[in-house]
Amino acid sequence: MIVFDKPHALIDVPLHYCPGCTHGIVHRLVAEVMDELGIEGKTIGIAPVGCSVMAYDYFNCDMIEAAHGRAPAVATGVKRADPTKVVFTYQGDGDLASIGMAETVHAAARNENITVIFINNAIYGMTGGQMAPTSLIGQVTQTSPYGRDPKLCGYPIKVCEMLRELDGPEYLERVTVNSVAHVRAAKKAIKKAFQNQLDGKGFSLVEVLSSCPTNWGMTPQNALKWIDEKMIPVYPLGVYKDRSATQEGGNK
Amino acid sequence: MDKVLMKGNEAIAEAAIIAGCRHYFGYPITPQTEIAAYMAKRMPKIGGTFLQAESEIAAINMVYGVASAGLRVMTSSSSPGISLKGEGLSYLAGADLPSFVVNVQRGGPGLGGIQPSQSDYFQSTRGGGHGDYHMIVLAPYSVQEMAELTVKGFELADKYRMTAMILADGTMGQMMEPVSLDLQVAEPPQKPWATTGTNLSRKHNIINSLSLVPEELEKLNVARYERYKIIERDEVRYEEYRMEDADVAIAAFGIAARVSKNAVDEARKMGIKVGLIRPITLWPFPKAPFAKAAEHVKQFISVELSMGQMIEDVKLASECKVPVTLCNRVGGMIPTPKQVLEAIVAADKGGKL
Secondary structure (H helix, E strand, O other), X not given: OOOOOOOOOEOOOOOOOOOOOOXXXXXXXXXXXXXXXXXXXXXXXXXXXXXXXXXXXXXXXXXXXXXXXXXXXXXXXXXXXOOOOXXXXXXXXXXXXXXXXXXXXXXXXXXXXXXXXEEEOOEEOOOOOEEOOOOOOOOOEOOEOOOOOHHHHOOOOOHHHHHHOOOOOOEEEEEEOOOHHHHHHHHHHHHHHHHHHHOOOOOEEEEEEOOOHHHHOOOXXXXXXXXXXXXXXXXXXXXXXXXHXXXXXXXX | OOOEEEEHHHHHHHXXXXXXXXXXXXXXXXXXXXXXXXXXXXXXXXXXXXXXXOOHHHHHHHHHHHHHOOOOEEEEEOHHHHHHHXXXXXXXXXXXXXXXXXXXXXXXXXXXXXOEOOOOHHHHHOOOOOOOOXXXXXXXXXXXXXXXXXHHHHHHHXXXXXEEEEEEEHHHHHOEEEEOOOOOOOOOOOOOOOOOOOOOOOOXXXXXXXXXXXXXXXXXXXXXHXXXXXXXXXXXXXXXXXXXXXXEEEEOOHHHHHHHHHHHHHHHHOOXXXXXXXXXXXXXXXXXHHHHHOOOOOEEEEEEOOOOOHHHHHHHXXXXXXXXXXXXXXXXXXXXXHHHHHHHHXXXXXOOO
16 A cells, blocks of 8 residues: 655656755645646646746646746746646746736736746745845845845735735635645645636635745754744735635635 | 738738737737737637737747747737847747747837837847847738738748747838738648647656756757758748849848839939849848849948848848948938939949948
């Protein structure tokens, strides 16, 4: 009896992510969902520019590498080319909330029937730890060496809260993966975001608060604690929009 | 089939549909808005997609998505919008994706004006974005050619897995002429590389322009240029007009070539032996007719709606064996046949105007 196995949708190769980075967990959750929904063969994933740029080497489904921030526009093209296919983007905070904000907002406003996995770790990882649009007030990064000062560089962007105001998007939820319970909840949200697409419901985004021990300058354990202590107070977990549930009179 | 009276921009749109394009993405900009308007009306009726994107950047990336899925797709814009598409054009080249792009040029730089121009010659023939790459650049000079070169553009894009661009100008886009839409379209090739889902029956396909190992990236660039050599050998197009005995040769494309043809006819009536070489592909540039003409003409005149861009290719192709002068207007102005005729007369006398 097999009690634990790698998901088929995840290729069995070493990942390039740093020790303690939670990209690996989220990759696995996405792959498990593809397996459980039986959609790997008809799924096209769009990788971003950033730490997960090489996600195309890890997911077993067809993959496209997009220009920085443009994944939702590329996904729009792929989905319009064949609406029977399942299309997801996997993007970080610099990609989705800075250079690609217009593409994100407009894909949401159009209720484009795609799934967006948004990794928010409050920093640019791949380029060595610069300030992200989601970096916290006071957070020390390579480009905010004295801490993020809102007078100089403004405030963290809360993507779920912002997109919630649009009529377009179907489903917005913020989760994290810093504990077993949180990982389970994240899996449920990701599965719903894909199921929504299969049901033709539209734009579904799951924001995952993630860790970056390398660029935060922390041990993996302390990085997971930092999510609880520093990130969640600024980025509360929860469902920010679930249109179908609301329309059906469900709890929100 | 009977001819119909159409604007150049509309002819491009209808020809694209005839070529099998069912996906159009664009962003409003003068003077090419008729293309989007035409597509907005037609696409829903034939099961296609018209989508007004949030930006030129998004539009070219939607093109990237449909091209990845293996279907014929296009976008159109005008000069400032093409600059925004530059990033996407580079990525399309890096990922070896076929796409079809229209630039109905207007005067620049910056916001410039909305009147005709040819000042994006450098931008389009040298690639437009970052990195080593080319696009196939087609320069129509009539509404009929707007239609025919559109079909050709889709075919070449698929054949060589690269972007084909129509480089027109505001005049070409706006003017109306009778056009025959009885266009022959070759069947698109199979695209086994497309990301259409593995169906769990093959290894996953990856559309990508990232290559972090320099030895591998070098190989990819060299292989792409081997493909370009084939295009330079097989796909060059041009028209020669009254060149057989010419002492003076004009180089002109698009609207400048139409003006120049009138000037050539007038000069011939005056007994001046002048001809015209009209590049139809701006990349690959038709080097051979210029090299041949350099053996018997005493001067080339490059007639352009720019400060002199194609003139550099004329000098290169003719190896500067004879003088090459410029006859131009810019900023949305068009040279008159009289201005070109004066340049011809001056060249025939051996002087520079």
